[in-house]
Amino acid sequence: MALRTEELILNLGPQHPSTHGVLRMILTLDGENILEVEPDIGYLHSSVEKMMEYRTYVQSVSLADRGMDYLAALANEEALLRAVETLGKIEVPPRAQWLRVIFLEFQRIASHLVWLGTWGADLGATTMFLWCFREREQVLDLFEKSTGGRLHHVYFRPGGVYEDIPDGWVEQALAFCEEFPGHIAEYEGLFTANPIFEVRTKGVGVLPKDVAMNMGACGPVARASGIAFDVRTAFPYEKYAEVEFDIPVQQAGDCFARYQVRVEEMRQSVRIIQQCIAKLPPGEIRAPKVPITLRLPKGEVYTRTESPRGDLGVFLVSEGEEHPYRVKIRAPAFSNLYALSEIMRGWKIADVIAILGSTDIVLSDVDR
Amino acid sequence: MAVKLERVWQGAQALAEGLRLTFTALLRPKNTVMYPLRKVDVSPRWHGLLALPIDPQTGNDQCIICFQCERVCPSRCIHIEATGRAKERVLTRFDIEMDKCQYCGLCVEVCPTEAIVFVPHYEASTYNRANLLYDLEDLHRAAPKEPIARGVIRGKVL
Amino acid sequence: MPDLPQKPLPDGQGEGFRVSTASPIDKLVGMIDVLPGGTVILSSVEQVLNWGRSSSLWALGFGLACCAIEMMAAAAGRFDMDRIGTFFRGTPRQADLIIVSGRCTIKMAPIVRRLYEQIPEPKYVISMGSCATCGGPFYYDNYSILKGIDTIIPVDVYVPGCPPRPEALYEGILKLQEKIKKEPFLRRRAGVVPA
Numbered sequence: 028m029a030l031r032t033e034e035l036i037l038n039l040g041p042q043h044p045s046t047h048g049v050l051r052m053i054l055t056l057d058g059e060n061i062l063e064v065e066p067d068i069g070y071l072h073s074s075v076e077k078m079m080e081y082r083t084y085v086q087s088v089s090l091a092d093r094g095m096d097y098l099a100a101l102a103n104e105e106a107l108l109r110a111v112e113t114l115g116k117i118e119v120p121p122r123a124q125w126l127r128v129i130f131l132e133f134q135r136i137a138s139h140l141v142w143l144g145t146w147g148a149d150l151g152a153t154t155m156f157l158w159c160f161r162e163r164e165q166v167l168d169l170f171e172k173s174t175g176g177r178l179h180h181v182y183f184r185p186g187g188v189y190e191d192i193p194d195g196w197v198e199q200a201l202a203f204c205e206e207f208p209g210h211i212a213e214y215e216g217l218f219t220a221n222p223i224f225e226v227r228t229k230g231v232g233v234l235p236k237d238v239a240m241n242m243g244a245c246g247p248v249a250r251a252s253g254i255a256f257d258v259r260t261a262f263p264y265e266k267y268a269e270v271e272f273d274i275p276v277q278q279a280g281d282c283f284a285r286y287q288v289r290v291e292e293m294r295q296s297v298r299i300i301q302q303c304i305a306k307l308p309p310g311e312i313r314a315p316k317v318p319i320t321l322r323l324p325k326g327e328v329y330t331r332t333e334s335p336r337g338d339l340g341v342f343l344v345s346e347g348e349e350h351p352y353r354v355k356i357r358a359p360a361f362s363n364l365y366a367l368s369e370i371m372r373g374w375k376i377a378d379v380i381a382i383l384g385s386t387d388i389v390l391s392d393v394d395r
Numbered sequence: 396m397a398v399k400l401e402r403v404w405q406g407a408q409a410l411a412e413g414l415r416l417t418f419t420a421l422l423r424p425k426n427t428v429m430y431p432l433r434k435v436d437v438s439p440r441w442h443g444l445l446a447l448p449i450d451p452q453t454g455n456d457q458c459i460i461c462f463q464c465e466r467v468c469p470s471r472c473i474h475i476e477a478t479g480r481a482k483e484r485v486l487t488r489f490d491i492e493m494d495k496c497q498y499c500g501l502c503v504e505v506c507p508t509e510a511i512v513f514v515p516h517y518e519a520s521t522y523n524r525a526n527l528l529y530d531l532e533d534l535h536r537a538a539p540k541e542p543i544a545r546g547v548i549r550g551k552v553l
Numbered sequence: 554m555p556d557l558p559q560k561p562l563p564d565g566q567g568e569g570f571r572v573s574t575a576s577p578i579d580k581l582v583g584m585i586d587v588l589p590g591g592t593v594i595l596s597s598v599e600q601v602l603n604w605g606r607s608s609s610l611w612a613l614g615f616g617l618a619c620c621a622i623e624m625m626a627a628a629a630g631r632f633d634m635d636r637i638g639t640f641f642r643g644t645p646r647q648a649d650l651i652i653v654s655g656r657c658t659i660k661m662a663p664i665v666r667r668l669y670e671q672i673p674e675p676k677y678v679i680s681m682g683s684c685a686t687c688g689g690p691f692y693y694d695n696y697s698i699l700k701g702i703d704t705i706i707p708v709d710v711y712v713p714g715c716p717p718r719p720e721a722l723y724e725g726i727l728k729l730q731e732k733i734k735k736e737p738f739l740r741r742r743a744g745v746v747p748a
Contacts, residue, residue, distance in 0.1 A: 049514065071618060074689055085501065179498075181500055217413055222402065523711075
């Protein structure tokens, strides 16, 4: 007599210690195997796109910090202001551009450190959580000294940055860049050769290159699947064309490859910061005559930037008023979440958290 | 069998490496801040609570009632009312809803007289939400005795 | 969800165990309370119990938005929340405290409410950040964010900030500890003192 079996539907989230934010996943299970994954989003929908239609451009910057990807607030400011500056034809002074690159790369390091720490905690490595947040605090100290905020900065303005960096900041940043690669080596010492970590990540959650392309995966997720695309080199903005750095690419497409790509990206960020600080010219930090109630000419524009999670685009329509007519944000985490249902099919339920963590989604970015 | 032994050897090596790192971390200086006893030196630029510092010479704040902060505030949490006309205008109400504030600093940026500033205080927890509505008196009290030199708008770098 | 017809509950089961007098401890408290000088005994016992309860507030590991990152930073090495006896549990059944960290959408509100109801009494709520307190930056022109978490669950301590520093969250927890230390815990439980 055959045992009667049936498919089981399991809700994972929205409150789960390891879902990054408030994601609900409806898993269809056959025993322990996953047949179907349906992410249910919208638990953090904060309607920033709508709110920006009622805010001036400078006010929208503070909303972009909070309403979009909160782990990389400066990357959101950059994405929004790239659109504003392109449409308004506002020239950013060179010093401000270099400063922006420095802060964007620090933001990338901070964001990846949160990812590595929380992913480590998900996989059972509490040490990684504590160590990553230890280094992140140093980055946040640098942010606090210059921008005044730890998580949300409101530092970039149309046509530059708000304040110049304080005295002694450069030395502190360089000291951090000096010691941080040593800390990355520590993380790798804990993770890369660890057999438990290898078993849980190597070969798990493979996203093939063609599927990644069809699903519109971007950022480190796509680069771990062999797609050598990075907006910073493909469509350079600010001063990215004038610094040398490599785009780490892995062919395997599994969780381990995504981990390797992000860790290597942190190394490259340090390299970019060191070059930027060496090239940092004196001068103006803000374009003159950009009013706080900025009016953009009539028109529309789409710009893209590379946030720590991938290709972050902003489509902005202006009707010639103080506030935008429409803002549409192309969120990288959303398309990576879309790829998630492809990645997870066929794996065991114990791998769900490892795979979900490796895609590094932020629900605020998904839902906006 | 050989493969298995190799895996065991690998595992032992990784374990030794992990333990080595953990024990070296034991010898490093601690970075825990014993918070209620010792506090972190907050940066002078920190977006803490808002305040209207009192000018020691005039004994009043420097607000000229231009309503710029009220207009620029993205969360619309500043409420100003005044009576009188032109130069004889008197501030009758200056409320900031600290629970609605997003500490972005746009009001500090637009203020022409640096009347409204950030103070590096952050401890303002309360049992009642109504306490988070700061009126003029609260805003005067929150300001430190010494004026905080932000001085950025004047071109000086802290 | 359609409104289900409310089944009348037997006496003493409506509002949880706050008014229930079934437990022998509660009966004992009720008996001591009427003795001359019984209040002195009870309040001394309560002081000891409250000291223990306030020094081991287990929080529910539950994050909503940006403030959750600062909550994690408070739990990590530099600010080390374990020092004051607060650490995160994965399930509401083991928690005493829920820190509502960040903005709560209308879609998420029933879940927050359910999590709160799943925490056993006595339970406490900290509203962390502007968004949880009243909607904060998302108060105006917004159709999806709840205007304050205190519209659905009772809040004990409000921590302002956007997001608050980890130290500010600390201060909120310390304030909550002060509040717990003053509570007539046993007498309230026995129904001698109104809840």
